[in-house]
Amino acid sequence: MMSVTSIARNKVLPFLRKSTKMQSTASLSSLVKLEEKQGYAVVSMQKTPVNSLSLEMIQALSQSLIELEKNKCKGIILTSACPGIFSAGLDIREMYQPTDDRLNQFWSSLQTLWLQLYGSKMATVALINGHAPAGGCLLAMCCDSRIMLNGKSKIGLNETKLGIVAPSWFKDTFVNTIGVRQSERALQLGSLFSPEEALKIGLVDKLVPDMETATAVAEAELKEFLQIPGMARYLSKMKIREAAIKDLSETREADLNQFVNFAKTDAVQKGLGLYLQSLAKKN
Numbered sequence: 504m505m506s507v508t509s510i511a512r513n514k515v516l517p518f519l520r521k522s523t524k525m526q527s528t529a530s531l532s533s534l535v536k537l538e539e540k541q542g543y544a545v546v547s548m549q550k551t552p553v554n555s556l557s558l559e560m561i562q563a564l565s566q567s568l569i570e571l572e573k574n575k576c577k578g579i580i581l582t583s584a585c586p587g588i589f590s591a592g593l594d595i596r597e598m599y600q601p602t603d604d605r606l607n608q609f610w611s612s613l614q615t616l617w618l619q620l621y622g623s624k625m626a627t628v629a630l631i632n633g634h635a636p637a638g639g640c641l642l643a644m645c646c647d648s649r650i651m652l653n654g655k656s657k658i659g660l661n662e663t664k665l666g667i668v669a670p671s672w673f674k675d676t677f678v679n680t681i682g683v684r685q686s687e688r689a690l691q692l693g694s695l696f697s698p699e700e701a702l703k704i705g706l707v708d709k710l711v712p713d714m715e716t717a718t719a720v721a722e723a724e725l726k727e728f729l730q731i732p733g734m735a736r737y738l739s740k741m742k743i744r745e746a747a748i749k750d751l752s753e754t755r756e757a758d759l760n761q762f763v764n765f766a767k768t769d770a771v772q773k774g775l776g777l778y779l780q781s782l783a784k785k786n
């Protein structure tokens with residue numbers, strides 16, 4: 504007879520059967536630092552300067568989650584070692600003038616990472632210690648709780664500002680976090696929120712004034728989640744998330760084709776080129 508655990512796993516984790524070509528652990532460890540603490544781990548993204556999510560970075564995060572779950576880790580704090588930046592989101596250079604093979608691997612790896620983190624059995628807290636636009640915001644929203652450092656940083660799904668569209672599973676994650684009306688408005692406008700605004704709409708759960716407080720608050724938050732019986736906590740989380748997870752699990756190929764076709768259109772390529780130029784001009 505199947506246990507509750509295996510039923511849950513079969514129901515929401517079918518993506519784990521699909522393997523993507525992974526880099527060796529050694530070559531990925533320079534991008535993500537894992538610090539094991541008592542009963543949990545701190546996962547620090549350390550791809551300078553802005554933790555952009557390149558193919559290698561996405562795979563490094565995926566690999567870290569696989570290893571932590573294999574080691575029966577119960578919870579993580581996801582944060583950044585890059586000053587002032589949580590993550591600048593997807594590496595725009597991966598989408599600009601790409602080769603077909605790399606673009607396919609890039610998107611497929613991102614799908615896998617989302618399925619892993621959004622559907623993780625571990626308790627997950629994002630310590631957002633800097634900017635978190637687009638894919639950076641997505642990573643944070645995959646966690647169970649978000650603690651953000653107060654200050655000048657911004658968080659949100661700003662895709663439309665780049666002339667691109669957040670895919671359905673980004674939208675689903677957003678809606679599950681802040682609700683339909685706020686998502687509809689913010690997705691269209693590509694809104695980036697200050698920490699205070701993000702707190703007000705429920706995009707983050709707590710603000711902290713400095714890093715020392717941030718670490719203590721993130722640890723306390725994680726411990727609160729870990730005090731709940733693990734299976735009850737996980738299955739409750741899945742009640743909210745499983746429809747979105749099932750949807751992407753069943754439509755990965757179509758979602759990949761839609762992304763690749765969309766990303767390669769002249770309009771998108773032109774928009775991404777101009778956006779990259781505008782980032783470079785800043786410096």
Ligand SMILES: CCCCC/C=C\C/C=C\CC/C=C/CC(=O)SCCNC(=O)CCNC(=O)[C@H](O)C(C)(C)COP(=O)(O)OP(=O)(O)OC[C@H]1O[C@@H](n2cnc3c(N)ncnc32)[C@H](O)[C@@H]1OP(=O)(O)O
Binds near residue numbers: 555
């Ligand atoms: C029709 C139906 C369609 C259905 C839909 C189908 C498919 C969907 C298709 C597409 C969806 C794709 C989804 C994308 C989500 C994303 O994540 S897109 C990325 C969005 N990210 C951003 O807009 C952030 C851009 N960066 C910044 O705003 C700033 O860099 C910062 C994060 C606020 C930090 O500022 P700071 O001043 O500290 O640093 P710099 O700006 O000087 O940057 C340093 C350095 O890093 C480079 N860089 C920054 N961000 C990125 C990035 N995201 N990717 C790659 N490179 C980045 C920047 O260019 C600088 O480089 P340098 O000049 O060489 O030093």
